Amino acid sequence: MTIKLHCFGESGHSYKAALALEMAGLEWKPVFIDFFEGETRGDAYRRDVNEMGEAPVLVDGDTRLSQSAVIQGYLSEKTGRFGGRDAAEAREILRWQFWDNHKLSSQAGMLRFLMNFLPEEKRPAEVIDFTKNRLTAAYNVLDAHLAGRDWIVGEAPSNADLTCCGYLYYPEPFGFDRAEWPNIDAWLTRLSDQPRWKSPYDLMPRAWRAAD
Amino acid sequence: MTIKLHCFGESGHSYKAALALEMAGLEWKPVFIDFFEGETRGDAYRRDVNEMGEAPVLVDGDTRLSQSAVIQGYLSEKTGRFGGRDAAEAREILRWQFWDNHKLSSQAGMLRFLMNFLPEEKRPAEVIDFTKNRLTAAYNVLDAHLAGRDWIVGEAPSNADLTCCGYLYYPEPFGFDRAEWPNIDAWLTRLSDQPRWKSPYDLMPRAWRAAD
Numbered sequence: 136m137t138i139k140l141h142c143f144g145e146s147g148h149s150y151k152a153a154l155a156l157e158m159a160g161l162e163w164k165p166v167f168i169d170f171f172e173g174e175t176r177g178d179a180y181r182r183d184v185n186e187m188g189e190a191p192v193l194v195d196g197d198t199r200l201s202q203s204a205v206i207q208g209y210l211s212e213k214t215g216r217f218g219g220r221d222a223a224e225a226r227e228i229l230r231w232q233f234w235d236n237h238k239l240s241s242q243a244g245m246l247r248f249l250m251n252f253l254p255e256e257k258r259p260a261e262v263i264d265f266t267k268n269r270l271t272a273a274y275n276v277l278d279a280h281l282a283g284r285d286w287i288v289g290e291a292p293s294n295a296d297l298t299c300c301g302y303l304y305y306p307e308p309f310g311f312d313r314a315e316w317p318n319i320d321a322w323l324t325r326l327s328d329q330p331r332w333k334s335p336y337d338l339m340p341r342a343w344r345a346a347d
Numbered sequence: 348m349t350i351k352l353h354c355f356g357e358s359g360h361s362y363k364a365a366l367a368l369e370m371a372g373l374e375w376k377p378v379f380i381d382f383f384e385g386e387t388r389g390d391a392y393r394r395d396v397n398e399m400g401e402a403p404v405l406v407d408g409d410t411r412l413s414q415s416a417v418i419q420g421y422l423s424e425k426t427g428r429f430g431g432r433d434a435a436e437a438r439e440i441l442r443w444q445f446w447d448n449h450k451l452s453s454q455a456g457m458l459r460f461l462m463n464f465l466p467e468e469k470r471p472a473e474v475i476d477f478t479k480n481r482l483t484a485a486y487n488v489l490d491a492h493l494a495g496r497d498w499i500v501g502e503a504p505s506n507a508d509l510t511c512c513g514y515l516y517y518p519e520p521f522g523f524d525r526a527e528w529p530n531i532d533a534w535l536t537r538l539s540d541q542p543r544w545k546s547p548y549d550l551m552p553r554a555w556r557a558a559d
Contacts, residue, residue, distance in 0.1 A: 208441070226421065
């Protein structure tokens with residue numbers, strides 16, 4: 136049975152799950168979420184799809200999961216891919232996934248939303264500057280970690296890489312310039328050179344009308 | 348050998364790990380972090396303790412772990428406590444831990460810092476209001492989930508509970524009033540009635556000088 140992923144192109148959290156599905160070679164299809172029309176915030180979505188009101192949500196037969204890292208872990212159990220070689224690597228992967236959810240993707244996703252998908256007159260300047268500063272600290276941590284390393288954990292791409300890259304391939308401006316972070320830049324190139332890698336908008340349908 | 352937890356009282360992320368250690372009945376001791384003097388932001392801490400520059404860090408023999416949810420998972424493997432009854436419960440626990448790190452504790456911790464541990468003239472009003480609004484959405488999700496449930500996952504306290512409560516027992520004001528969220532309020536009471544439960548400042552030494 137084909138795996139379904141409730142998602143939309145602009146969601147970097149969805150991208151993490153979509154990229155894991157695609158790079159593992161699984162058969163899957165996106166179920167489009169009309170995010171900018173409020174679908175995830177509606178009662179029907181909370182009742183029938185995800186009480187957290189978030190994307191992505193994976194449906195595989197009777198299994199329904201949300202949170203991209205939980206989805207990635209489930210797919211690793213299914214395929215043996217991207218989950219690390221042993222318990223220590225698995226814990227290290229999880230450690231970077233939690234760091235990402237707290238310090239990197241959560242902030243980058245919010246900032247990109249505020250800077251691109253809100254009307255200009257509604258963009259909160261102080262929040263934008265504050266979040267940019269927090270993200271600079273996060274980029275510093277990741278760039279320092281990647282010095283002398285090909286991948287975030289171990290000797291091969293893992294869910295740690297497929298998580299931390301979540302927002303970093305998007306074209307919309309949110310204060311992230313790859314050229315300023317040479318180790319992150321080289322790592323993103325290494326990852327996008329992998330077999331079956333695709334960019335977010337090549338994997339999932341876009342929800343932002345202005346993109347039509 | 349006694350387990351060590353690098354931590355400080357004001358850190359709700361540290362509290363999640365300390366509470367799991369204490370409620371599982373493990374022998375452990377806190378290693379004090381002088382947070383407000385910048386210890387976690389210094390080069391020595393990043394080099395010797397945690398490259399992410401964060402608390403808590405657990406040291407158990409040769410094992411060194413950061414990220415409270417990873418620490419909790421490790422302790423569950425060690426003790427059989429709080430990790431859920433099966434793979435489905437374990438995934439559901441992890442799902443709430445990720446949700447918490449993205450939407451609840453990360454925001455509550457930052458907001459409490461801004462409202463209490465920054466000098467009044469440096470408190471960013473727009474960021475504070477913005478974060479309060481985001482947290483209201485998170486409290487709504489948790490309160491709705493707890494309607495008719497004793498615990499976040501399954502029929503017993505789990506790491507999901509020990510995670511989501513991370514900042515909710517602190518006395519400092521950050522816009523959270525238990526009385527406004529009846530299901531959260533009842534759940535916090537249920538949890539604090541459990542054997543071996545302790546409040547954050549009874550488990551870990553405080554770092555905030557004004558508290559002396």
